Amino acid sequence: MSQRKKPKEKKHLPLPELLSDEPKLETLGNREIIVEGCKGIAEYSENLIKLSTGTLVIGFTGTEMLIQSFDNGVAVIKGIITEITFVT
Amino acid sequence: MFIIEFIRWLFGYINFSASGGFPDRFINLCTKDGILLWNIKNVGGNLTASTTVSGYLNIRNCAKKSGMKVRAIQKKGLIFFLKAHKKRIGILIGLSVCVLIFIFLSQFVWSVSVVGNDVLETDFILSTFEDYGIKVGSRVTKEQLRDAAEKAVVEIPKLSWATVNQKGTVLVIEVREKVEAPQMYDNSKPTNVVAKEDGLILSVDILYGNSETKVGSAVTKGDLLISGVANHPDGSQSLIHADGHVRALVKKKKASNSNSFSFYNPENESVRKSLFFFGIKIPFGKNVPQSFYTEHKSFIESDKSLLPLGIITEYGASFSDGKSEISEQMQNKISLYTNALYIRELLDYCEIKSSQTEKNGQEYDFCAECEQEIGILQEIYVEN
Numbered sequence A: 001m002s003q004r005k006k007p008k009e010k011k012h013l014p015l016p017e018l019l020s021d022e023p024k025l026e027t028l029g030n031r032e033i034i035v036e037g038c039k040g041i042a043e044y045s046e047n048l049i050k051l052s053t054g055t056l057v058i059g060f061t062g063t064e065m066l067i068q069s070f071d072n073g074v075a076v077i078k079g080i081i082t083e084i085t086f087v088t
Numbered sequence B: 001m002f003i004i005e006f007i008r009w010l011f012g013y014i015n016f017s018a019s020g021g022f023p024d025r026f027i028n029l030c031t032k033d034g035i036l037l038w039n040i041k042n043v044g045g046n047l048t049a050s051t052t053v054s055g056y057l058n059i060r061n062c063a064k065k066s067g068m069k070v071r072a073i074q075k076k077g078l079i080f081f082l083k084a085h086k087k088r089i090g091i092l093i094g095l096s097v098c099v100l101i102f103i104f105l106s107q108f109v110w111s112v113s114v115v116g117n118d119v120l121e122t123d124f125i126l127s128t129f130e131d132y133g134i135k136v137g138s139r140v141t142k143e144q145l146r147d148a149a150e151k152a153v154v155e156i157p158k159l160s161w162a163t164v165n166q167k168g169t170v171l172v173i174e175v176r177e178k179v180e181a182p183q184m185y186d187n188s189k190p191t192n193v194v195a196k197e198d199g200l201i202l203s204v205d206i207l208y209g210n211s212e213t214k215v216g217s218a219v220t221k222g223d224l225l226i227s228g229v230a231n232h233p234d235g236s237q238s239l240i241h242a243d244g245h246v247r248a249l250v251k252k253k254k255a256s257n258s259n260s261f262s263f264y265n266p267e268n269e270s271v272r273k274s275l276f277f278f279g280i281k282i283p284f285g286k287n288v289p290q291s292f293y294t295e296h297k298s299f300i301e302s303d304k305s306l307l308p309l310g311i312i313t314e315y316g317a318s319f320s321d322g323k324s325e326i327s328e329q330m331q332n333k334i335s336l337y338t339n340a341l342y343i344r345e346l347l348d349y350c351e352i353k354s355s356q357t358e359k360n361g362q363e364y365d366f367c368a369e370c371e372q373e374i375g376i377l378q379e380i381y382v383e384n
Helices: B002-011 B023-032 B052-059 B059-064 B078-086 B089-107 B123-132 B142-155 B326-349
Strands: A024-028 A032-036 A040-044 A050-054 A057-071 A075-086 B013-019 B036-043 B047-050 B067-078 B110-114 B159-167 B172-175 B191-195 B199-208 B224-227 B227-231 B237-239 B243-254 B264-277 B280-284 B292-301 B306-323 B350-360 B363-375 B375-379
Touching: A024 B227, A032 A057, A040 A057, A040 B023, A057 B023, B002 B013, B002 B047, B002 B078, B013 B052, B023 B047, B023 B059, B047 B264, B052 B059, B059 B067, B110 B123, B110 B306, B123 B172, B172 B292, B191 B243, B199 B224, B224 B243, B224 B292, B243 B326, B243 B350, B243 B375, B264 B292, B280 B326, B326 B350
Parallel strands: B110 B172
Antiparallel strands: A024 A032, A032 A075, A040 A050, A050 A057, A057 A075, A057 B036, B013 B047, B013 B067, B036 B047, B159 B172, B191 B224, B191 B375, B199 B243, B227 B237, B243 B363, B264 B280, B264 B306, B292 B306, B350 B363
């Protein structure tokens, strides 16, 4: 009796970074953060900025917080950032 | 960043403040409506930001929906500046004329420089390109630049390659000079090495051939130093290409003669200044005589290059018909000057061991003992 061959597992290539829905963060020290894949602003106060990225809400706490630009899903946040939080 | 700020200033922007309501909702609505916001700051619940003029005109709707009150703080940019100064026609006209002149002058070449030349003089290369229209003040096309570079390579034999790079109003002529192929050493012809000058032999270094002289012996011009006749052990002889280095102590003498120079008194000396503006020379005054002529250029200089604006000072004179007498002091100076020229010439090919200058009337005679190579190749002619 011949053994049935096991079906081969299909291996998928990982999605390229650019095509994934995950937000991309780039920090320059604690003074500037560039967030790509930003859907909107969830909260904005003097010391806290929360950005909605669809899957996550990212919070930036600090002083002298400034949104330098917010266009085409890219937000540039400046200030003295002391804390970054991720809320799923 | 400066470019972005400049473009924003050019098109105008408004700094505004928004208070009350929900700042986050306000920003989201603005982004959704395509209203560009930057430098958004929240100070004590009071939002300040900047936006474009068209963005500010459409911002009311977003403010209303988010319950915020918007107020313009500052209007910045060229259009607001012009609006504020619209009664000052002079400023506007001056500014417009200035911009127009700048745009007009940007179409011309402001400076031309040469890089990559070692042997060829920069002025010579510039004057050659000038003949093809590549000069300060001209309007050039890419085809013209390419043609000029090709023609210059043909006209100047020492150039192997040339191109003209244009960076805005600045032209840079880049050249490569030809490297001469080294002369092939021809040892196929039978030769002797003979003395080209009288001297006392200091060293003999034979490459090929038989020595016919010794260190310490005196030779006269034409004496055989290294023979090209080779003797073989069997008693036969053959002709070979003799070569070697023979150094000798040679006496050099130069009798100065200032009478060989002619001196004329300058007449009609005159100076003329001209304004140089983008290749155009505007002279102030009559033409200067060209018998003796020099010019001094002083251009306005920027950080990197000379600007095509400056003053050219021309000095000119004509010479008198008859020769003029020269003073004794001048005779001395000429004599010393010609001696200096002679020493410079000697240093090219020999080493001066000792020298002295003797006064001969109003002039100076120069004599020196030099060490130099005195052997030269002399072909042995063979009848076939």
